[in-house]
Amino acid sequence: MNLTPEEQKKRKQRNWALAGILLAFIVLVYVVTIVKLGGNVANRPM
Amino acid sequence: MTAVTASPNAEGARASLAGPSDYLALLKPRVMSLVVFTALAAMIVAPGGLHPVLAMSALLCIAVGAGAAGALNQWFDADIDAIMTRTRTRPVPAGKIGSQEALEFGGTLALFSVFAMAFLVGYVPAVLLAATIAFYVFVYTMWLKRSTVQNIVIGGAAGALPPVIGWAAVTGNAFDGLPWLLFLIIFLWTPPHFWALALAGHDDYARAKVPMLPVVKGSRVTRNHILAYTFPLAAAAVAPTLLNLTGPVYGAVAAVGSVAFIALAFVLWRAPAEQERTAALRVFAFSIFYLFAVFTALAVEKLIGFAPLT
Numbered sequence: 001m002n003l004t005p006e007e008q009k010k011r012k013q014r015n016w017a018l019a020g021i022l023l024a025f026i027v028l029v030y031v032v033t034i035v036k037l038g039g040n041v042a043n044r045p046m
Numbered sequence: 047m048t049a050v051t052a053s054p055n056a057e058g059a060r061a062s063l064a065g066p067s068d069y070l071a072l073l074k075p076r077v078m079s080l081v082v083f084t085a086l087a088a089m090i091v092a093p094g095g096l097h098p099v100l101a102m103s104a105l106l107c108i109a110v111g112a113g114a115a116g117a118l119n120q121w122f123d124a125d126i127d128a129i130m131t132r133t134r135t136r137p138v139p140a141g142k143i144g145s146q147e148a149l150e151f152g153g154t155l156a157l158f159s160v161f162a163m164a165f166l167v168g169y170v171p172a173v174l175l176a177a178t179i180a181f182y183v184f185v186y187t188m189w190l191k192r193s194t195v196q197n198i199v200i201g202g203a204a205g206a207l208p209p210v211i212g213w214a215a216v217t218g219n220a221f222d223g224l225p226w227l228l229f230l231i232i233f234l235w236t237p238p239h240f241w242a243l244a245l246a247g248h249d250d251y252a253r254a255k256v257p258m259l260p261v262v263k264g265s266r267v268t269r270n271h272i273l274a275y276t277f278p279l280a281a282a283a284v285a286p287t288l289l290n291l292t293g294p295v296y297g298a299v300a301a302v303g304s305v306a307f308i309a310l311a312f313v314l315w316r317a318p319a320e321q322e323r324t325a326a327l328r329v330f331a332f333s334i335f336y337l338f339a340v341f342t343a344l345a346v347e348k349l350i351g352f353a354p355l356t
Binding site for chain 1: 100106
């Protein structure tokens with residue numbers, strides 16, 4: 001399918017938006033994991 | 047293989063012309079902001095504490111869940127939205143986003159928000175969020191909106207639940223008194239808020255055959271109902287202070303705001319026909335300010351230490 005320049009521009013915008021949202025979600029899950037673990041990993045009995 | 051050049055008139059091509067702002071519009075960001083704000087106020091006033099990152103996650107899930115419900119509403123109501131002046135520029139009736147795409151987008155976000163809430167914050171707020179989305183989509187949008195004049199009265203329950211979700215995100219408990227009083231405030235606020243808008247946009251709803259109160263029962267009955275609802279709303283708004291669940295700051299704002307709401311509803315009730323639209327729009331605009339003021343007072347009072355210990 002040949003996209004018009006306008007459609008290519010919109011597709012690019014959608015891709016960047018999706019990439020940003022995915023990246024933000026990955027960061028969120030990472031930070032929530034750290035918050036929930038708290039000091040439990042550092043202070044675990046050895 | 048034959049290359050197909052996309053035509054602006056084809057369904058797929060129309061979908062591909064949608065930008066991020068069109069998808070944002072599908073989430074009804076203005077409704078979302080009110081939902082997030084009432085949930086945030088309830089989270090601030092809830093006893094105990096929640097780590098700021100978890101609180102932000104809960105608000106994000108509530109925002110996405112509300113947006114998903116809005117997208118599913120726009121998918122189902124595309125035929126109505128295309129008729130009404132106020133809604134005909136929404137992404138689906140405007141042809142920027144395909145109907146199927148709106149359904150998939152809304153459905154995906156709804157599932158995502160509920161599961162994210164369950165795993166990041168807790169199961170109680172996740173169940174409440176799922177119930178809110180389901181009620182808004184299946185009960186309000188698909189059933190009540192087109193079938194009964196009480197559509198926004200009963201459907202208002204969906205918009206009233208976010209403070210309970212916010213409270214449950216902090217406490218893990220959904221059965222305390224204050225969040226349900228906050229639910230009652232929004233539940234009783236919704237009919238005069240929407241009926242004032244419906245009075246101003248009466249012709250729109252009539253063309254779309256949506257059985258809103260002004261369309262079915264007429265202007266006089268609608269004005270009576272708007273005024274009548276402001277009294278139990280005022281009682282519900284001051285109840286938290288009378289029950290010592292909130293303090294004097296909230297109580298004063300709720301009392302003054304409620305008196306002003308009643309006064310504006312009275313002005314609308316008495317307004318001659320030619321001034322009805324102006325008076326209705328004034329009630330509509332004030333109703334938004336009222337809800338923001340009441341929930342701001344609730345949160346600020348807690349932050350400055352004037353709230354009773356809960």
